[in-house]
Amino acid sequence: EIDRERFIETMKEQADIGATDGGGLHRLALSDEDKAIRDWFRDQLEALGLEVRVDAFGNMFARREGTDPDADPILIGSHLDSQPYGGIYDGALGVIAPLELLRTLEEEGRVTEHPIEIVNWTNEEGSRFQPAMQGSGVWAGVHDIDAEYDRTDENGERLGDELERIGYRGDIPVEPQNDYEAYLELHIEQGPYLELEEKDVGVVTGVVGFYWGAITFYGEADHSGPTPMHYRNDALVAAADVITQVRRIPGTLGDRTVGTVGYVDAQPNSINIIPEEVTITFGFRDPSDEIVAEAKERVLAEAQTAAQREGLDWEWEQRHQSDSVEFADTCIDAVQASADDLGYDSMRIFSGAGHDAVHLTDICDTSMVFAVSEDGKSHNEDEYTSWDDCYSAANTIANAAYRLATD
Amino acid sequence: EIDRERFIETMKEQADIGATDGGGLHRLALSDEDKAIRDWFRDQLEALGLEVRVDAFGNMFARREGTDPDADPILIGSHLDSQPYGGIYDGALGVIAPLELLRTLEEEGRVTEHPIEIVNWTNEEGSRFQPAMQGSGVWAGVHDIDAEYDRTDENGERLGDELERIGYRGDIPVEPQNDYEAYLELHIEQGPYLELEEKDVGVVTGVVGFYWGAITFYGEADHSGPTPMHYRNDALVAAADVITQVRRIPGTLGDRTVGTVGYVDAQPNSINIIPEEVTITFGFRDPSDEIVAEAKERVLAEAQTAAQREGLDWEWEQRHQSDSVEFADTCIDAVQASADDLGYDSMRIFSGAGHDAVHLTDICDTSMVFAVSEDGKSHNEDEYTSWDDCYSAANTIANAAYRLATD
Ligand SMILES: NC(=O)NCCC(=O)O
Ligand SMILES: NC(=O)NCCC(=O)O
Numbered sequence: 001e002i003d004r005e006r007f008i009e010t011m012k013e014q015a016d017i018g019a020t021d022g023g024g025l026h027r028l029a030l031s032d033e034d035k036a037i038r039d040w041f042r043d044q045l046e047a048l049g050l051e052v053r054v055d056a057f058g059n060m061f062a063r064r065e066g067t068d069p070d071a072d073p074i075l076i077g078s079h080l081d082s083q084p085y086g087g088i089y090d091g092a093l094g095v096i097a098p099l100e101l102l103r104t105l106e107e108e109g110r111v112t113e114h115p116i117e118i119v120n121w122t123n124e125e126g127s128r129f130q131p132a133m134q135g136s137g138v139w140a141g142v143h144d145i146d147a148e149y150d151r152t153d154e155n156g157e158r159l160g161d162e163l164e165r166i167g168y169r170g171d172i173p174v175e176p177q178n179d180y181e182a183y184l185e186l187h188i189e190q191g192p193y194l195e196l197e198e199k200d201v202g203v204v205t206g207v208v209g210f211y212w213g214a215i216t217f218y219g220e221a222d223h224s225g226p227t228p229m230h231y232r233n234d235a236l237v238a239a240a241d242v243i244t245q246v247r248r249i250p251g252t253l254g255d256r257t258v259g260t261v262g263y264v265d266a267q268p269n270s271i272n273i274i275p276e277e278v279t280i281t282f283g284f285r286d287p288s289d290e291i292v293a294e295a296k297e298r299v300l301a302e303a304q305t306a307a308q309r310e311g312l313d314w315e316w317e318q319r320h321q322s323d324s325v326e327f328a329d330t331c332i333d334a335v336q337a338s339a340d341d342l343g344y345d346s347m348r349i350f351s352g353a354g355h356d357a358v359h360l361t362d363i364c365d366t367s368m369v370f371a372v373s374e375d376g377k378s379h380n381e382d383e384y385t386s387w388d389d390c391y392s393a394a395n396t397i398a399n400a401a402y403r404l405a406t407d
Numbered sequence: 408e409i410d411r412e413r414f415i416e417t418m419k420e421q422a423d424i425g426a427t428d429g430g431g432l433h434r435l436a437l438s439d440e441d442k443a444i445r446d447w448f449r450d451q452l453e454a455l456g457l458e459v460r461v462d463a464f465g466n467m468f469a470r471r472e473g474t475d476p477d478a479d480p481i482l483i484g485s486h487l488d489s490q491p492y493g494g495i496y497d498g499a500l501g502v503i504a505p506l507e508l509l510r511t512l513e514e515e516g517r518v519t520e521h522p523i524e525i526v527n528w529t530n531e532e533g534s535r536f537q538p539a540m541q542g543s544g545v546w547a548g549v550h551d552i553d554a555e556y557d558r559t560d561e562n563g564e565r566l567g568d569e570l571e572r573i574g575y576r577g578d579i580p581v582e583p584q585n586d587y588e589a590y591l592e593l594h595i596e597q598g599p600y601l602e603l604e605e606k607d608v609g610v611v612t613g614v615v616g617f618y619w620g621a622i623t624f625y626g627e628a629d630h631s632g633p634t635p636m637h638y639r640n641d642a643l644v645a646a647a648d649v650i651t652q653v654r655r656i657p658g659t660l661g662d663r664t665v666g667t668v669g670y671v672d673a674q675p676n677s678i679n680i681i682p683e684e685v686t687i688t689f690g691f692r693d694p695s696d697e698i699v700a701e702a703k704e705r706v707l708a709e710a711q712t713a714a715q716r717e718g719l720d721w722e723w724e725q726r727h728q729s730d731s732v733e734f735a736d737t738c739i740d741a742v743q744a745s746a747d748d749l750g751y752d753s754m755r756i757f758s759g760a761g762h763d764a765v766h767l768t769d770i771c772d773t774s775m776v777f778a779v780s781e782d783g784k785s786h787n788e789d790e791y792t793s794w795d796d797c798y799s800a801a802n803t804i805a806n807a808a809y810r811l812a813t814d
Contacts, residue, residue: 083677083680084675084677085675126678126679127677127679130678132679189633190630190632190633190634191630191632191633191634191635192634192635192638208632210632212678212679220784220787221492221786221787222783222784222785222786222787223597223598223759223760223785223786224665224667224669224690224692224786225597225598225615225617225665225690225692225758225759225760225761226596226597226598226599226758226759226760226780226783226785227597227598227599227665227759227783228598228599228663228665228783229654229657229658229664229665229666231599231783234654234667236650236668236669236671237650237651237654237668239647239650240646240647240648240650240651240654240668241647241651243643243644243646243647244644244647244648244651247636247641247644247647250636251636256635257636258631258632258634258635258636259636260631260641260679260681261643261644261682262631262643262676262677262678262679262680262681262682263673263676263677263678264643264671264673264676265676266670266671268490268491268492269669269670269671269672270490270491270534270669270670270786271533271534271537271619271669271670271688271690271726272533272534272539272619272667272669272690272786273490273491273534273669273786273787274667274669274786275668275669276787281678283631283632283678283679285631285632319678351632351633352630352632352633352634353630353632353633354632373633376629376633376634376635376638377627377629378629378630378633379628379629379630379631379677379679379680380627380628380629380683
């Protein structure tokens with residue numbers, strides 16, 4: 001078991017960097033706050049005598065060597081960036097837990113056959129720069145690095161320039177430098193299921209597939225007063241129809257299906273002008289890729305109907321697509337065995353959020369541990385996981401990693 | 408009849424100030440473009456030997472004296488500010504026509520018993536700062552001047568400061584400095600009725616009542632993936648319900664009833680966060696104040712139902728309220744007689760848009776002339792009125808004013 005007091009202190013320490021007045025974190029990828037937390041993280045690793053390696057996309061690695069020169073490392077980590085006004089657990093918990101594992105191994109003088117490597121992935125959140133899970137995606141070969149360097153935030157700042165600015169564009173190529181035995185990640189659940197079932201930890205068996213798109217309707221700006229209702233081509237009315245259907249479609253498909261319109265932009269956005277151009281995003285997720293595809297088809301059919309009803313042109317584009325993944329039995333079993341050994345009440349769970357672990361499944365055997373999220377709340381300053389639940393999850397992943405590393 | 412060539416040239420000249428690439432105007436109230444058109448307007452009046460007076464709300468007046476010292480002036484004008492990416496006729500036509508009247512009277516050496524006074528009202532459009540018809544409203548005593556100075560635009564710029572900045576906070580008190588015999592205003596119809604009936608000009612008998620409000624829904628930000636549909640409190644879904652009903656309510660009330668949601672703002676507006684706070688505006692208009700009140704009640708009832716369905720808090724506020732007004736027979740008759748004398752085919756029409764003339768009905772007898780709006784389109788760069796139609800309407804109001812001034 002890791003040191004509970006030090007673990008909690010370290011969680012609090014990291015939460016001071018980019019802290020918001022509302023008790024949350026505002027530590028957007030490649031911001032000054034991200035630089036500060038990266039510097040802090042580097043210091044913690046160097047204090048353990050570990051060498052920190054930074055790749056050309058800012059992903060940070062450090063390895064504690066094993067005894068067997070032929071054994072591939074166990075990789076374990078998550079992300080230190082946050083959502084805008086997000087919570088203090090999302091991502092950070094999954095970096096602090098392996099840090100405590102390394103500290104504990106060092107303190108207790110334990111050796112492992114396999115090296116244990118810790119990682120902090122760049123821009124998991126996908127809020128300032130899209131897509132989410134970007135650093136791990138480039139590293140796993142899913143994204144082209146030059147295209148990702150060229151992404152800009154809403155102020156037009158280029159990702160590659162920001163990476164350079166904060167001093168985290170490293171020298172190491174953005175790809176695995178060796179084979180890996182396994183990847184493990186601890187994250188808060190961000191959903192309500194563990195709490196509902198009164199479990200201590202979640203053994204994650206996979207991640208839902210998801211599809212993100214954007215729809216733009218083109219109507220005609222006109223005066224909101226003298227223009228009769230039947231003369232109108234109101235882009236916002238069609239967008240409202242789609243928003244309503246995105247709320248409704250999941251309930252016709254599956255009990256884990258979700259659909260969200262998180263973003264809307266209307267032009268010219270004036271109280272007395274009929275909206276001319278409206279863009280909304282949509283996202284659907286489900287463990288079944290077929291259901292996600294069906295939801296997407298239905299929302300596009302609704303957009304077509306709504307556009308026709310209002311006399312609008314419209315178009316759509318894909319923003320992100322990710323197949324559902326199933327984790328490897330070896331890793332799932334290691335997590336399960338740890339939870340059982342430690343006496344934690346656990347359940348198998350499929351993740352509804354995307355995680356860096358998704359990309360890692362292309363590289364090596366992978367699984368995750370979930371910590372209980374009170375009320376299922378995240379991406380919100382009120383995100384909360386009790387220290388007990390944080391500690392149970394951290395012990396579970398530490399033991400699973402140790403188990404795999406000493407196999 | 409006024410000088411057709413010079414009138415058209417002057418219309419084109421004004422349209423250069425704040426011109427958009429799309430052939431329209433972006434001349435928001437109290438912007439640099441508004442300052443430029445005001446300077447230009449002042450120059451035109453001074454070139455006629457007239458003294459320009461600016462009141463403390465930026466309303467600009469100039470008077471051509473009459474022969475009878477006891478006769479009250481005829482006031483005639485409109486506004487030079489525009490909607491965002493609006494058209495070149497909306498407002499401007501109603502200022503250029505009386506300018507041409509003054510030029511013609513001067514040129515032909517005509518005298519009138521009553522003085523003729525021209526006016527450019529501040530912020531008729533109500534887009535950058537609410538409410539619309541603001542300058543005339545303060546002048547007519549409908550609004551408190553200090554409250555209106557304190558209005559801010561979406562960037563937080565204060566109206567009073569902007570007025571100062573562009574140099575149009577004048578010395579004259581914002582109220583009528585004398586009695587007025589009548590107020591006349593020429594404006595494009597902004598609706599399709601004149602064109603549908605193939606008329607040359609419209610004789611305006613009144614203006615619809617209208618009600619503008621804003622509704623804000625307060626939900627809870629949460630992760631768009633792991634949060635089950637039944638755990639959500641999605642502020643945008645309720646807003647969509649209201650948008651849909653605003654499109655629907657008019658069709659259950661009257662054939663001139665209209666309803667519009669022109670503005671939406673969602674927070675945090677992120678593709679993978681459930682919308683926490685959404686504000687929309689709504690507006691209803693009808694010749695009957697009872698119908699407007701009924702529409703408002705229905706939309707608030709819908710907001711209540713939608714908020715309850717989504718588990719949201721909500722609140723609303725009034726943004727603007729204006730009773731339906733009927734113009735004075737004396738002025739309507741003068742406009743009708745001018746149109747008839749000039750051989751124009753006319754029809755009586757009730758305005759679906761608000762105009763400064765609405766506030767003037769509190770001060771003196773009032774009426775308006777409408778010019779044909781092709782396709783009824785306005786508040787859009789494609790707004791179009793043929794020069795023939797502009798000219799017919801300009802002649803109609805010029806003659807009506809001359810008729811009243813020489814009575
Ligand atoms: N875990 C997490 O919040 N990932 C961000 C990408 C997403 O799932 O929306
Ligand atoms: N005429 C005009 O566009 N007025 C602005 C106020 C309104 O929306 O009616």
